[in-house]
Amino acid sequence: MSASERVGGQVANYVDERTGAAKWLKKNLTKVFPDHWSFMLGEIALYSFIILLLSGVFLTFWFDPSQREVLYEGTYQPLSGLKMSAAYVSTLHISFDIRGGLLMRQIHHWAALLFMTAIVAHLLRVFFTGAYRKPREFNWIIGVGLLTLGIVEGFLGYSLPDDLLSGTGIRIAEAIIQAMPVIGSYLAFFAFGGAFPGDTFIPRIFTVHVLLLPGIFLALITVHLMLVWYQKHTQYPGPGRTEKNVVGYPLMPIYMAKAGGFFFIVFGVIALLSALASINPIWLYGPYTPGQISAGSQPDWYMGWLDGLVRMAPPIETHAFGHTISWNILVPGLIVPGILFTGMALYPFIESWFTGDKREHQLLDRPRNAPNRTALGAMSLTFIIITILNGGNDIIATHFSLTINQIMWFSRIGIFLLPPLAYVITKRLCLSLQRADRDLVEHGRETGRLMMTAEGEFIEVHEPISKEKAWMLTQHEQLTALEHVTEDEHGIRNPKTMGGKLRARLSRADAEQIQKPGGDSHKEIDSY
Amino acid sequence: MSHELEPITDPGLPDHVHRAADTDPVAEKRAERQVAILFALSAIGTILFIASYIYIPTTEFIFLPVLGSTNAHELFLGLGLGLSLLFIGLGAVHWAKTLMPDNEIIAERHVMRSEDVDRKGFVDTVKEGAAASGLGRRSLIKRSLGLSLGLSALTPLLFLRDLGPLPKKQLETTNWKTGTRLVTDPGDRAIKASDLEVGAVAQVLPQLLTGEERTLSNIGKDAVLLIRLRPEEFELSPERLSWTYEGIIAFSKICSHMGCAVALYEQQTKHLLCPCHQSTFDVPRAAKVIFGPSARPLPQLAITVDSEGYLIAQKPFSEPVGPSFWERSS
Ligand code: HEM
Ligand code: FES
Numbered sequence: 001m002s003a004s005e006r007v008g009g010q011v012a013n014y015v016d017e018r019t020g021a022a023k024w025l026k027k028n029l030t031k032v033f034p035d036h037w038s039f040m041l042g043e044i045a046l047y048s049f050i051i052l053l054l055s056g057v058f059l060t061f062w063f064d065p066s067q068r069e070v071l072y073e074g075t076y077q078p079l080s081g082l083k084m085s086a087a088y089v090s091t092l093h094i095s096f097d098i099r100g101g102l103l104m105r106q107i108h109h110w111a112a113l114l115f116m117t118a119i120v121a122h123l124l125r126v127f128f129t130g131a132y133r134k135p136r137e138f139n140w141i142i143g144v145g146l147l148t149l150g151i152v153e154g155f156l157g158y159s160l161p162d163d164l165l166s167g168t169g170i171r172i173a174e175a176i177i178q179a180m181p182v183i184g185s186y187l188a189f190f191a192f193g194g195a196f197p198g199d200t201f202i203p204r205i206f207t208v209h210v211l212l213l214p215g216i217f218l219a220l221i222t223v224h225l226m227l228v229w230y231q232k233h234t235q236y237p238g239p240g241r242t243e244k245n246v247v248g249y250p251l252m253p254i255y256m257a258k259a260g261g262f263f264f265i266v267f268g269v270i271a272l273l274s275a276l277a278s279i280n281p282i283w284l285y286g287p288y289t290p291g292q293i294s295a296g297s298q299p300d301w302y303m304g305w306l307d308g309l310v311r312m313a314p315p316i317e318t319h320a321f322g323h324t325i326s327w328n329i330l331v332p333g334l335i336v337p338g339i340l341f342t343g344m345a346l347y348p349f350i351e352s353w354f355t356g357d358k359r360e361h362q363l364l365d366r367p368r369n370a371p372n373r374t375a376l377g378a379m380s381l382t383f384i385i386i387t388i389l390n391g392g393n394d395i396i397a398t399h400f401s402l403t404i405n406q407i408m409w410f411s412r413i414g415i416f417l418l419p420p421l422a423y424v425i426t427k428r429l430c431l432s433l434q435r436a437d438r439d440l441v442e443h444g445r446e447t448g449r450l451m452m453t454a455e456g457e458f459i460e461v462h463e464p465i466s467k468e469k470a471w472m473l474t475q476h477e478q479l480t481a482l483e484h485v486t487e488d489e490h491g492i493r494n495p496k497t498m499g500g501k502l503r504a505r506l507s508r509a510d511a512e513q514i515q516k517p518g519g520d521s522h523k524e525i526d527s528y
Numbered sequence: 529m530s531h532e533l534e535p536i537t538d539p540g541l542p543d544h545v546h547r548a549a550d551t552d553p554v555a556e557k558r559a560e561r562q563v564a565i566l567f568a569l570s571a572i573g574t575i576l577f578i579a580s581y582i583y584i585p586t587t588e589f590i591f592l593p594v595l596g597s598t599n600a601h602e603l604f605l606g607l608g609l610g611l612s613l614l615f616i617g618l619g620a621v622h623w624a625k626t627l628m629p630d631n632e633i634i635a636e637r638h639v640m641r642s643e644d645v646d647r648k649g650f651v652d653t654v655k656e657g658a659a660a661s662g663l664g665r666r667s668l669i670k671r672s673l674g675l676s677l678g679l680s681a682l683t684p685l686l687f688l689r690d691l692g693p694l695p696k697k698q699l700e701t702t703n704w705k706t707g708t709r710l711v712t713d714p715g716d717r718a719i720k721a722s723d724l725e726v727g728a729v730a731q732v733l734p735q736l737l738t739g740e741e742r743t744l745s746n747i748g749k750d751a752v753l754l755i756r757l758r759p760e761e762f763e764l765s766p767e768r769l770s771w772t773y774e775g776i777i778a779f780s781k782i783c784s785h786m787g788c789a790v791a792l793y794e795q796q797t798k799h800l801l802c803p804c805h806q807s808t809f810d811v812p813r814a815a816k817v818i819f820g821p822s823a824r825p826l827p828q829l830a831i832t833v834d835s836e837g838y839l840i841a842q843k844p845f846s847e848p849v850g851p852s853f854w855e856r857s858s
Binding site: 250 | 537538539541542581586592595598599601602603605607610611612613614615617618619621623624625630634635637691693694695698699713733744745748749751781782788791803805807819820822823850852854855858
């Protein structure tokens with residue numbers, strides 16, 4: 001036994017006698033994780049969060065969350081002698097006087113963008129593969145919560161430097177609060193300690209940004225990961241993979257090395273990006289004052305959809321009985337986002353309601369094999385993309401020499417027409433992909449070699465595909481519409497009600513697909 | 529040839545394919561060297577980081593294609609850090625991929641649901657506990673507990689009350705009063721009609737009385753834009769026309785949509801444009817909304833001149849400025 005082995009053994013013994021950790025670790029160090037590139041998206045989000053914690057703590061050492069008005073006399077000459085808030089001055093100080101300060105600010109901001117991008121990509125992966133189905137509904141809801149909080153956290157973060165761009169964002173947030181019926185003005189005055197902008201919101205959002213929300217993030221992420229651990233990861237279908245097993249590599253050593261290494265890769269890429277690509281150069285915008293604005297201002301991308309919705313809202317307000325309701329703010333600012341996020345959070349339950357499927361699912365769906373879900377996803381994405389495009393309408397207008405008027409009308413009409421269109425097209429696309437799969441199984445692969453038949457016709461030689469491939473293409477379940485199976489057992493007690501009809505329709509839409517080959521369908525296979 | 533398609537069954541996990549490094553000692557050595565090189569590159573990155581920290585002055589700027597003028601200190605610090613981290617990661621992943629065992633393992637899953645006995649045991653425990661506490665029987669305790677818990681939930685509301693004052697009339701009023709002089713922003717100089725040429729725009733604020741301070745919250749509702757047109761260009765009601773002075777018309781600069789500063793004036797079209805959501809206001813027609821999401825014109829400030837010829841407000845704004853709110857009555 002070498003010396004280091006002996007010391008290690010002693011430490012391990014000491015800890016285990018007091019915690020009994022060996023038993024748990026023995027079992028869990030060899031835990032199996034399935035491998036797929038798309039499983040790294042959630043990992044990227046996690047690592048970006050850790051990078052945000054590290055870089056954020058660095059920034060707090062110099063950032064001064066105060067709206068005290070000071071005269072700037074620092075290193076950045078163009079702003080010299082201007083009145084501004086202490087928060088803005090300290091951000092200039094971090095950017096120009098602290099060694100590595102600008103780099104760290106850019107790391108923090110790039111990590112925030114990557115964090116949001118990875119969360120969204122991860123969410124899309126989970127959605128399109130059906131990973132949110134039983135038993136993983138809780139994790140889906142936690143994920144939607146993390147996305148929502150991430151948007152808020154990022155927005156508060158870039159509001160902290162108190163520059164002209166971010167102050168404008170805060171102004172708009174205040175207007176949304178103020179527009180709420182009955183309580184709006186009160187809420188706004190409480191949030192801002194009086195009339196906008198006041199001098200309390202920077203200290204307040206600072207506490208929320210560095211303490212409250214990161215605390216909630218940590219709690220939610222912990223539960224999220226514990227559930228992944230305990231429920232085990234889903235896996236893509238394939239030979240040898242079933243609903244009852246999990247096929248992959250053990251945590252120790254291969255996953256530890258890969259995941260640990262991947263953290264460094266993500267950090268390294270963010271650091272390189274932050275070294276090379278400037279982001280949020282607040283000294284160019286100037287300090288915030290409500291009487292001015294920087295033209296062509298754009299929020300971070302994850303706020304763009306909200307901005308786009310607000311921009312396309314028709315100018316409608318109701319004035320009645322001495323009160324005002326601003327639909328032009330409430331609908332795009334609160335009602336539509338509320339519906340979107342609630343619908344997203346509840347989707348696993350809605351789906352299981354109309355499919356009647358209450359079973360556990362460990363194998364992921366190939367998106368084409370769930371045409372209805374894939375089409376619904378494409379529909380929602382189309383909606384969001386239109387809003388994001390409209391959020392950048394001024395930029396698009398100048399780049400493509402269009403007028404803002406054209407883009408707005410495109411968005412106002414498109415937001416109703418294009419999502420359903422995307423639904424129909426995606427569904428057709430999925431079905432033709434299914435048909436192609438079926439052809440492949442039934443007729444084999446085209447080889448490109450030609451052969452002449454006895455009649456003198458040329459025919460391309462087909463080659464049967466491998467057993468593994470054939471299994472891959474046919475392992476999925478064939479869905480059946482609810483009403484066709486067991487109307488009563490599945491609890492459509494009264495299919496005449498609105499809910500019952502809706503459910504039957506959705507269920508029928510969900511079951512629409514190509515009959516898969518093999519099994520009992522006894523098709524002929526021709527392999528010339 | 530054609531034959532029946534057999535039922536397709538799961539062929540099971542494919543055989544494990546060995547990597548070069550698993551069987552060939554030369555390939556193994558090569559992989560080992562590659563990992564070591566990657567780690568060494570990381571060390572070089574760290575050295576670059578330290579060297580930039582020490583030797584590059586923070587005031588040094590260099591010009592890079594595409595990126596423009598960049599602070600050299602921060603640039604090389606970042607490059608050093610990035611390479612240092614990136615190559616640790618690449619080394620570890622390469623090591624895992626080429627040299628660590630890559631046999632796929634099959635593990636069983638278990639259903640999440642507890643065994644029936646455990647579920648029953650749990651229910652029994654809860655029932656016993658509830659019975660032991662007597663919560664079901666002692667309705668007096670249950671009700672009083674409910675009442676006290678409910679009441680105590682009110683305390684946070686009171687704790688939060690001092691977050692801010694009540695709005696009172698603050699959203700409805702500004703600091704423009706009858707006779708308030710218009711002063712330039714920035715500069716705080718009183719202005720005369722002759723200071724403004726036809727086609728010109730100016731941002732003004734109400735003149736401060738001695739001892740008054742200009743806060744951002746004041747600017748947030750007091751900011752006003754002056755625009756000078758030729759008087760015949762107006763298409764205003766007689767009343768609104770009487771609010772202008774020699775072609776000078778004054779509007780609140782705070783957007784009637786969500787409160788951004790309406791800062792862009794297009795001389796040719798005589799349109800005011802808010803860059804936030806592109807609400808567009810037609811100046812000659814009392815800032816009527818002609819495009820965008822705002823539902824109301826910008827409030828117009830009635831102006832005239834005092835005995836010395838300086839521009840003043842005839843009277844306060846006749847409606848609240850800025851975004852809408854519930855208590856707004858028009
Ligand atoms: C999900 C987590 C987080 C997100 C999405 C996020 C996002 C942001 C963003 C976008 C900025 C603006 C940066 C800029 O361009 O200047 C910012 C600023 C800031 N953040 Fe965070 N952040 C997160 C977590 C944290 C944590 C955990 C801390 C500290 C413990 C922190 C401390 C700060 C500070 C002090 C600033 C202002 C300093 C400055 O802007 O120079 N952040 N944050
Ligand atoms: S704030 Fe002016 S258009 Fe929205």
